[in-house]
Amino acid sequence: MRQDRGHEDIRLPLASGSRRIHGSVARDLGVAILGGRYAPGDVLPGEIEFAEQLKVSRTAYREAIRILSAKGLVESRPRTGTRVSQRSRWNLLDPDILAWAFESEPSEIFIRDLFELRMIVEPAAAALAAERRSSLDLARMGHALEEMGRHGLSTDEGRAADQAFHTAILEAARNGPLVALSSSIAAAVTWTTIFKHRRQSMPRDPMPDHRALYEAIVAGDPEAARRTMTELVRLALADTELALRP
Amino acid sequence: MRQDRGHEDIRLPLASGSRRIHGSVARDLGVAILGGRYAPGDVLPGEIEFAEQLKVSRTAYREAIRILSAKGLVESRPRTGTRVSQRSRWNLLDPDILAWAFESEPSEIFIRDLFELRMIVEPAAAALAAERRSSLDLARMGHALEEMGRHGLSTDEGRAADQAFHTAILEAARNGPLVALSSSIAAAVTWTTIFKHRRQSMPRDPMPDHRALYEAIVAGDPEAARRTMTELVRLALADTELALRP
DNA sequence: TGAGGTTGTTTACTCATACAAATAGGTTAG
């Protein structure tokens, strides 16, 4: 028999998701690195040893490492081994990395940095969107807004709608790289929103701000769109800071 | 001779660089996808067939695919095969992806999008840098500026200095995710600069703009820094557009 | 007729093993 993996060998579909093994390992290691369990400069155990320890084959382990390496988290060379890269080489805007960062509660500084980035990018994107939006874009924003109003931000549907609203705006800006930022930032927005509600604090009703922004984009007024988006992000940051220090 | 590797087995070290095989394959496929040889939705040949065709083992091929998948370029599932993802899932800000995009001459639209992003991010970053820069940051900027003046943008050293100048500014903004954008944008800047000179057009001397920006950051004046950086990017865009349509 | 389960086939996924390449660090010759 090839390899009697024995009795059971529960692949814990809850703890590590339903992905393939290489994906799970990449995720687990990614979370560990983002969470600080492995610091930049640290050398991981050798392939054979570590793969054994994780109870996966070298093949699967190596594919996981390739994923992390593609995202700039680790670098491996013969003889030296695989070591965690310097933070400056990490691809902090990669959607997976953001997700992993929020898996173990991220630092306040990191959250503030993300909001600072939103503050830079989203108002500008809103202004572009006000100039370039098609009627289809408007329809998508309007629909998302409606859904958001119906469900509120404490439900999954509501958060999905909020995310759809922001995504629709960024896509209306008609700029590929900007849309790439979109998925990352939109995801981060969702995570912080979850945090807000997890902390039980009851944030202000976000609908008026969102509606004002929508109106500005409908009106095709870039400067108004920029102003309202700035305000929206500022208030979201204020809420989040309240939630972080109750 | 260290080790007679047999007859020949030319791994064409020029065509594919000196990386490991999985890296070369990832790069080649990445360039092919970014260059449009494989369109979103296309299904790649099966593992066995394609690996054979590329004359590499399935192991190396699969690791290459993991890299591409980590960057959002492809998705693979049993039965369906590996297919190129929709553009919206591509990680357009990933440094490798940007590099691959510029490998086969990128579209004018893409370049314009990148400049639009620079126009959004870099002035804001310059403003933050003016507020937060340390004396070390200033020293690095000053040094880069000096090098840039000495070599000019037609040499590798000069371009490296230009890139170092922009990187120093973004790092002075003290924002992790922003720095992640830095490497991508800085790289893109360098490539567009190469394009400019490759097209033989002789762009305007960039030093006065750079010096004015430097002065504003030294003076700790955010608004001046924002203005001068905006102007710098605008002029760079104008030069590039001239180079693109001679 | 049509909804729901069953089987079968295709494809990527995982595993194990063997060997090749690269290189850091020690060792030796000059």
Next chain:
DNA sequence: CTAACCTATTTGTATGAGTAAACAACCTCA
């Protein structure tokens, strides 16, 4: 003391065999 040369260790590549997931066509039963 420098520089060339080993060599042990670690990642990289290759191959073959077996596993599991996704999909399609079929088949069963109300």
